[in-house]
Amino acid sequence: xxxxxxxxxxxxxxxxxxxxxxxxxxxxxxxxxxxxxxxxxxxxxxxxxxxxxxxxxxxxxxxxxxxxxxxxxxxxxxxxxxxxxxxxxxxxxxxxxxxxxxxxxxxxxxxxxxxxxxxxxxxxxxxxxxxxxxxxxxxxxxxxxxxxxxxxxxxx
Amino acid sequence: xxxxxxxxxxxxxxxxxxxxxxxxxxxxxxxxxxxxxxxxxxxxxxxxxxxxxxxxxxxxxxxxxxxxxxxxxxxxxxxxxxxxxxxxxxxxxxxxxxxxxxxxxxxxxxxxxxxxxxxxxxxxxxxxxxxxxxxxxxxxxxxxxxxxxxxxxxxx
Numbered sequence: 001x002x003x004x005x006x007x008x009x010x011x012x013x014x015x016x017x018x019x020x021x022x023x024x025x026x027x028x029x030x031x032x033x034x035x036x037x038x039x040x041x042x043x044x045x046x047x048x049x050x051x052x053x054x055x056x057x058x059x060x061x062x063x064x065x066x067x068x069x070x071x072x073x074x075x076x077x078x079x080x081x082x083x084x085x086x087x088x089x090x091x092x093x094x095x096x097x098x099x100x101x102x103x104x105x106x107x108x109x110x111x112x113x114x115x116x117x118x119x120x121x122x123x124x125x126x127x128x129x130x131x132x133x134x135x136x137x138x139x140x141x142x143x144x145x146x147x148x149x150x151x152x153x154x155x156x
Numbered sequence: 157x158x159x160x161x162x163x164x165x166x167x168x169x170x171x172x173x174x175x176x177x178x179x180x181x182x183x184x185x186x187x188x189x190x191x192x193x194x195x196x197x198x199x200x201x202x203x204x205x206x207x208x209x210x211x212x213x214x215x216x217x218x219x220x221x222x223x224x225x226x227x228x229x230x231x232x233x234x235x236x237x238x239x240x241x242x243x244x245x246x247x248x249x250x251x252x253x254x255x256x257x258x259x260x261x262x263x264x265x266x267x268x269x270x271x272x273x274x275x276x277x278x279x280x281x282x283x284x285x286x287x288x289x290x291x292x293x294x295x296x297x298x299x300x301x302x303x304x305x306x307x308x309x310x311x312x
Contacts, residue, residue: 027204035201041194042229048183065232072228073198076221092248 032081034091039073039081046070047145050126050138060129067119067126070141074119079112096154104151111147118144188237190247195229195237202226203301206282206294216285223275223282226297230275235268252310260307267303274300 026032046066053063087097101108118141125137182188202222209219243253257264274297281293 034197038194038197038201041190042198045191045194046232062233065228068228069225069232072221072224076202076225077218 026080026083029083029086029089030091032083032086032091033089033095033097036078036081036095037091037093039076039078043070043073043145047138047142050122050134054131054135054138058131058134060126063134064123064126064129067123071119071123074116096156098152098154101152107151111144111151114147115144182236182239185239185242185245186247188239188242188247189245189251189253192234192237192251193247193249195232195234199226199229199301203294203298206278206290210287210291210294214287214290216282219290220279220282220285223279227275227279230272252312254308254310257308263307267300267307270303271300 027035046069049066050063053059082097082101084102087095087099087101089095118137122134122137122141125133183191202225205222206219209215238253238257240258243251243255243257245251274293278290278293278297281289
């Protein structure tokens with residue numbers, strides 16, 4: 001926490017020097033990448049939780065908790081963590097962001113909102129507790145994740 | 157995502173072999189640690205976002221988004237990611253979990269729920285949009301984070 005705050009302050013200073021203006025919390029490039037990787041990994045954990053419930057014993061509460069995490073992160077305007085140049089650099093590990101993220105605005109304008117909509121619907125369906133509906137929406141949400149990965153994430 | 161799912165399956169297999177039974181998604185120890193570190197780091201990012209709004213120009217929507225992330229993660233029963241032995245090992249980096257986490261149940265039983273309550277209140281206050289109330293609750297939430305760190309997290 002202390003480190004994050006310190007980096008944040010450094011990031012704001014850096015941005016001010018670079019003449020960048022934004023109200024968002026963006027931090028330094030390495031912070032942006034680490035925050036992105038953490039948020040995606042937290043969503044991956046939540047996806048794994050939902051999948052375990054679909055494949056095994058279904059627990060409505062667990063699925064709702066996991067879907068709420070994905071929804072909250074999906075609605076966090078993570079775009080602020082994609083400042084120019086952040087397709088290079090290391091957070092927890094080297095970023096896999098492709099430079100196309102900064103040029104193919106048309107695709108980004110489709111896959112970003114599609115993911116947000118799928119995440120909101122997932123949370124709604126999860127709250128309902130119908131396992132079959134959750135399974136169907138989980139598939140759609142996975143496709144929405146993939147829509148962005150296919151275009152903007154390098155293969156490992 | 158694919159890797160997380162693969163690890164999850166491996167984790168379940170491992171747990172089954174070890175005779176451990178749980179409905180939760182726990183994965184292998186290294187997955188647990190990486191998921192924990194990711195979730196805490198995502199909360200740290202959200203705390204930094206709230207702090208930037210308190211210290212700078214206040215944006216109600218941003219603060220609510222960040223508080224919702226913290227609340228959703230705080231309500232995700234992360235306890236499942238603290239299987240025995242997970243005070244040693246590496247996720248993104250070496251875990252800082254102290255072994256006391258597994259022995260001092262009395263403290264854990266206080267600081268865990270206190271954090272959850274503070275996170276829920278933070279989301280409620282953030283939705284209200286009163287900057288002074290948000291600042292006050294942000295302080296309380298920080299203390300709740302610290303309550304656990306002081307006891308169960310090694311210094312860096």
